[in-house]
Amino acid sequence: MKKIVMLCMLFAFGVQLNLSAAGGEYHLIIEGFDWGPAASKVILPLGETTKSVKTENYDVRVSRKSDQGDIPESMQSGSREVMRAYVSDAEGNPQEVGNHVTLILAVAPYKPMGSPIQYFGRKGNVWIDYTLAIIDSATGTTWNKEGERTIPILDDFDLTGKFTHKDITMSYAAFKPENRTGKAPLLIWLHGGGEGGTDPSIAAIGNKAVNYAGEEVQSIFEGAYVLVPQAPTFWMNSVEGGYTRGKTNDMYNEGLMALIKDYVAKNPEIDPKRIYVGGCSNGGYMSLKLILNHPDYFAAGFISALAYSSEFITDKQISSIKNMPIWFVQSKDDNTTKPEETAVPVYHRLKSAGAKNVHFSYYDHVIDITGQYGGESYYYNGHWSWVYLHANECRLDFDGTPVKVNGMPVNIMQWVSAQKK
Template sequence: MATPLSRRTLLAACTGAAAGLSLPGVTAYADDHRATAGVRFTLNAQVLDGGEQVTSVTLHAARLGPIDPASLTTGTFTVHAKATSPIPVTDDVIFGEYDLDRTVTAVRLDRRGDIVLDLSHAEGQTGGGTLGYIAGRGRNVMLDLVYTITQRAPFTLRNHRPVTIESFTQSRRLSDPEVDAFSSHVSGSGMKYRLYSPTGAHSSRRGRRPLIVWLHGGGEGASLPDYYDNETTLRANRGALGFATPEAQRIFDGAYVVAPQSTSAWMQDGPRFAPLIREIIGDVVRGNRVDHDRIYVVGCSNGGYMSMKMTTVYPTLFAASVPICGVVGSFPPGGAPLIPDSELVKISTPSWLVASLDDLTVDPRANTVHAHELIPGSLVTLYDHVVWNDHQFSGHWSWIYVGRNDPSSNGTHVWQWMAAQQRH
């Protein structure tokens, strides 16, 4: 079971007022009109390739009685959203904050009879994100979200009685089923991590399951001492979530997915972080039915570096490695390489490297191509641009392709290739 989000993640909502209100806690009737004291609502989110967005709001109004869906229109309610940083940024710049009205695109009833307000959202669209990026710290943080719901017109129950809701109270919980499927943990050394465990038919089959280790990018690490959330690792992109999708779970025949969160950035001290990641892997293996011969490591950017570093420190631990836009040279330029050529040529773990040639953050030729040329037997997929569903992303975001199982070689896609690898 997933651990509930921290208090800083979501704040209680402001309340929206409506005409014809009753006293708090009292249901009043006047001219066959029902006014109710208040309704709780939940923000529903989805992780797009460009990060998590609030995509709808559920008003828990089923308790009022059977609602006539024909009485609900996109003008029945309005939604205002305000998102602010959870930590002070007076001497810094944060991207992603907003204070605006969200567009209601549809209104419907869910299977419980609650009212769902679908909100306009899309890749690159501002005003719906759950994360902010603090430039000076190079970190994503969970924004404090305050939503205000206002009812503009009554709706009716199936008995034709009109209803106006007096006030709306926001739940502290942000509902995102994909993220919520990952439980929250802390290792003995204090490193936080999220864990997905295979469910349904996969978990009921006999035998041990593979383990996929997802190592996040630099933006998803901690900003100690004041921010270490165990959330952004899953919400910033679909890297870890991709491996928990039904498609991936079928390919891997049910796999555990673990996503450790660095206490800073992997590249700041890879040799120190390696045993801490290894400790988490050990915890997961001991506590679950994990196949020791099918442990895979995948990472992007900072995590792309760390996935290669792990295979140099633990050459016999992993069945396969998928470094995405990783760094092996000096970063920033001018210093010693993060992974020397003498270590790259000794990597024996089957490796498939991925990058986009228009990556302006990490030079793909000096890092991905260079590593591929030195890692024995490695595969490489190089894209010209990062484009998915007709939206072009930053060239650095080539992890989107791996999260969608797009890279292929001789007709075999990267997830199928990984699943076929076993430690020898």
């Protein structure tokens, strides 16, 4: 009971410190997860060396604020669960003796206190003012100022890219492979409707597209460039305003294609025969739009939650891309981009036109593929089929048989890597 009372007093004191006095600095680690970015670790300098720490001594409170919109009151502040604490160095590496402690924080799709971004409707996802107040109940030491922030993989991207076409300026994130010899392929990822704006870091990590620069995918391609353009609003923004699903023209495809060509021209190490375009939802629409407009430019497409309505694609257009390798990914319970109006008829029309290298991984639901949050019994929104795509989990075709290259079963990125103009 004494410890509980003391802890409450310390936390009350910690909140006061956070508002009126300087506390110590912490190093925040943010990682990309299937549902978006989350603050998963915090590294605390101790000021002295130690051999052991106790997890139960550390309590973490979070404040989530933004001037971009209203955050629901239940998501503005709360506690973070500390899963484990260990002695470490300044980078969070475990040490037998060290002068830092690293806290592993619980994250999950149903734990909004872990998220450093917030969705604000038409504004999309934005980074928010995300601050921690951490107290060691054994010593009364507090840390309440962010001194450093690390976002693995995203930190390897150049986030300064800008390109202007006519009166439209687009931002983009770009990754260049290291130690690559010879020409390298280019993976282009087009974000969903919630990741537009002028901060391409959101487009790259909002739905875990950073994975294309991760070790697994990079090893498959033996080093690949990754380009993540960002629409100032959303890719399906029609020239008349509002949304288009293909019936009318969008306002960005011309400028986006100019951006891609400009980036390729400025990076002569890119292999023009191995340029791949993919995207989800809004970005799935735009991926197919670029393929329809430029069927000879791309080596393959990988598209999740296609938002392009089949009814607005002519038979002539279908015939023009029947030789383009495309792999669709979607869930049957997608109520946002309904598969029976989008990917399913497009796939069947391509097959009927004679397409030999078009595939479709069609899932019943989008589940927790990590097994950490409920596994097969935990359903994400059915629209989020990009979870399978970014994790490189897609292996089966529409009829449930394995997709193969040269007679060998492959996953989607292995298949993409094998495509060449």
